[in-house]
Amino acid sequence: MMRLVFLIVALSAAGLAIWFTLSPSPAPQPETVVVTEPAPPPPMADVLVASGALAAGTALGTANLQWKAWPADSVPAGFITRTNKPEAMAELTGSIVRSQFQDGEPIREDKLAPVGSGFMSAILPAGMRATAVRISAENTAGGFVLPNDRVDVVLTETRGDVATSGPVSRTVLSNVKVLAVDQTQHFDPANPEKVVLGKTATLELDPRQVEVVTAAEAAGNLSLSLRSLADGSGPTGAPRTVRVHRNGAVETVTVGRHGAPAAP
Numbered sequence: 282m283m284r285l286v287f288l289i290v291a292l293s294a295a296g297l298a299i300w301f302t303l304s305p306s307p308a309p310q311p312e313t314v315v316v317t318e319p320a321p322p323p324p325m326a327d328v329l330v331a332s333g334a335l336a337a338g339t340a341l342g343t344a345n346l347q348w349k350a351w352p353a354d355s356v357p358a359g360f361i362t363r364t365n366k367p368e369a370m371a372e373l374t375g376s377i378v379r380s381q382f383q384d385g386e387p388i389r390e391d392k393l394a395p396v397g398s399g400f401m402s403a404i405l406p407a408g409m410r411a412t413a414v415r416i417s418a419e420n421t422a423g424g425f426v427l428p429n430d431r432v433d434v435v436l437t438e439t440r441g442d443v444a445t446s447g448p449v450s451r452t453v454l455s456n457v458k459v460l461a462v463d464q465t466q467h468f469d470p471a472n473p474e475k476v477v478l479g480k481t482a483t484l485e486l487d488p489r490q491v492e493v494v495t496a497a498e499a500a501g502n503l504s505l506s507l508r509s510l511a512d513g514s515g516p517t518g519a520p521r522t523v524r525v526h527r528n529g530a531v532e533t534v535t536v537g538r539h540g541a542p543a544a545p
Contacts, residue, residue, distance in 0.1 A: 326353040327363035329370070331382040338400045339378040343370050346388065360387045377403040401460065405485065411460055412491050413481040414503050426482065430459045431508040434484070434494055438501030453497045456508060458485040 328351040335345060348363055356362060361369045373388070375396040382388065394403030401411045414434070416426075426432060434454040439447070461483040482505060486494060497503060 324353040325350045326356050327351070328356060329361040329363075329366075329373075329388045331384060331386050331388060333384050335378045335382040337378055337381050337404050341373050341376045341378065341393070343374060346370050346373070349385065351387075359389050359391065361390070379403050401483070404460070408487060410486050410488060410491050411483050412486050412494060413483045414494060414498060414505075415480065416462075416482045416503075416505060417480070426459060426462065426505050426507050428459055428461050431456050431510075432459055432484075433457075433506040433508060434497070435504045435506055436497040436501050437504065448501075450504075452506070453493055454486070454490055457490070459483070459505070460485050 327348040329346055330349045332345055332347040335341075339345070346369075351360075351362075363369075366372070369388075373390075373393065377394040377400060378392065379394050380392045382392070405411055433452050434457065435450055436453045437448050437450040440449050459482055463481055484494070494503070
C-alpha cells in the first residue's frame with residue numbers, strides 16, 4: 282500500500298516538472314519610456330529699435346532703424362511693432378530725434394518730432410524758448426562754453442559817473458542750458474579740446490527769462506559764466522531782481538533759483 286502511495290506522489294511530481302519545463306515562459310513586459318517635449322517658444326513680435334546710438338537732432342533714415350524680435354506679451358504700449366505699423370521705417374524717415382536713443386533702444390514716437398521740423402524747435406521742451414545772445418571768446422570762459430553746458434548769465438553795466446562808480450556786474454540768470462553756439466548744436470566727446478568760437482550763443486529760456494536777458498543785453502554787456510557739471514542742478518543762490526521795460530512801463534522781475542524768474 283505504501284509503495285502505491287509513493288508511486289503516485291513520484292508520478293505527480295514528475296508530471297509537474299515536465300509541465301513547468303514545457304510550458305511557455307511569459308513574454309517580457311516592455312519598458313515604459315517617458316518623453317518630455319520642450320515647451321513651445323513664446324510668441325514674438327518685431328519691434329522697431331535704433332540700429333545705433335542716436336543723438337538729439339538726428340534726422341532719421343532707414344539706416345538708423347531695424348526690426349528686433351521681442352516677446353509679444355511684454356511689448357509695452359508706445360513701442361512700434363511691425364504688426365501695428367508695418368511701414369514704420371518709411372513713415373518715420375526724416376523725423377527729428379528730440380531725445381537721444383541708445384543702440385537697440387525701442388523707438389517711441391513721443392521722442393520724435395514730425396518730418397520737416399527744425400532742429401531747435403524739435404529739441405525745445407514745451408513752454409521753453411531758444412534765445413540768442415551776443416558772445417565772444419572773452420565773455421564765454423575763453424571760448425570753452427559749448428552746447429549742452431550750463432551757464433550763469435552775468436550783466437555788466439555802468440552806473441552813474443564812470444570816474445566815480447565804474448562798471449557793476451551781477452548775475453541775472455543762473456543755471457541755464459546752452460543749446461547752440463552759432464550753428465553748432467552738439468559737442469563731440471571724442472574731441473573734447475575742440476573750442477567752438479562764435480558770435481552768438483543760443484540759450485534755453487522760459488518766456489519771462491527771455492524778457493530778462495533781452496533787457497539785460499540792452500542795458501549792458503552780457504557774459505556767460507560756465508558752471509561745473511557737479512553743480513549743474515543744484516541751488517544757485519539768493520533771488521535777484523532786474524528791470525524789464527514792457528509797453529512803455531518799467532517792471533521789476535525777481536529771478537529765483539535755477540534761473541527761473543520768481544513770482545512777483
